[in-house]
Amino acid sequence: MMLCRSDLLLFCELLLFFVATTDVHVVDAFAPITSRANHHQVFRSPATETEEITTQIPRKPTYKKATIKGPSIDSKPDYSSISGPLGSFVDSILMSLFRYKLAQRLNRPDNAIITPDSKLPLNDFMGIIDLTTRMNSQHFDRATIHAMAQDVLVSLFPKFILDRYPTWFAQPFPDFSARMCAWATCVGGTWLMGECEVNDVPELENGGKSQGVLVTRCRFLEESQCASICVNSCKIPTQNFFYENMGLPLTMTPDYETGECQFAFGKLPTEEENRLAKDTPCLMRCPSNGGMRSWHNGSDQRAAGSNSEKWLEDLKALELEELKNGSGSTCSLMED
Secondary structure, three states, rough: OOOHHHHHHHHHHHHHOOOHHOOOOOOEOOOHHHHHHEEEEEOOOOHOOEOOOOOOOOOOOOOOEEEEEOOOOHHOOOOHOOOOOOOOHHHHHHHHHHHHHHHHOOOOOOHHHOOOOOOOOOHHHHHHHHHHHHHHHHHHHHHHHHHHHHHHHHHHHHHHHHHHHHHHHHHOHHHHHHHHHHHHHHHHHHHHHEEEEEEOOOOOOOOOOOEEEEEOOOOHHHHOOOHHHHHHHHHHHOOOOOHHHHOOOEEOOOOOOOOOOEEOOOOOOOHHHHHHHHOOOOOOOOOOOOOOOHHOOOOHHHHHHHOOHHHHHHHHHHHHHHHHHOOOOOOOOOOO
């Protein structure tokens, strides 16, 4: 079945009107494990539908090691078999839309560096990883990456929703808005994150009923294998998008040891949480192995005057040098 891009855009915009009404099961992310023994995850593949959550997400993970091992590759989920409640067909459309918007943003004529689209099919998840990896490797300024990723999120929503949501919903009904965004994130984001569920965030003053999203093992992090891509292309831009464009605070707390991530809608990230995010060490499987440090902390002045091809050649040489020396204590793309 072939759909033109205009049809995809129209279809996905219509989805925004009813995703928030989907029935989603709720559990408490921070409750003792024994109290969650009878709760099953909602957005699961058929093969794992009856499995139970046996881990508890730390609210503020701290990392004192040079690298993080991360979850075992042997237990990696089959993400192709996981779909949201709207079905795999709708997930494929949402993935294609996101890929199209991402490629469109990276290929804008006014970009300092123009990045062509991936050669992978439009509905191939690894095409998104390819584009995101290149975006991170080509731009040494983290603020530029944050802004570009946030632009992509903005482009996914009709303008009239972003213009009205803060004043019509987020400001007068903050609790309801937080719950609605949590539901919509699960319903429309399973293809990007993998298995997830709406949960409570009891650390919030109002009890945080249904204001959280628990991602079991994030697909975006799993496939990118890079903590810095997670922080610079997902965590910070997404938090900025909800706060600046939707009028709703959001704190995302990834756990790189397990691959889990906790969304807390209605909660602003603290300075400590932002610092911990930037202090995250590299994953042991990180492709760059800490080799892009100078590009993202702005210390390498060659970046400003080099063209894209030469820049990437220099970057590759830098990666090989870091690998040879066995260095890389913290994630290179997140240093100030």
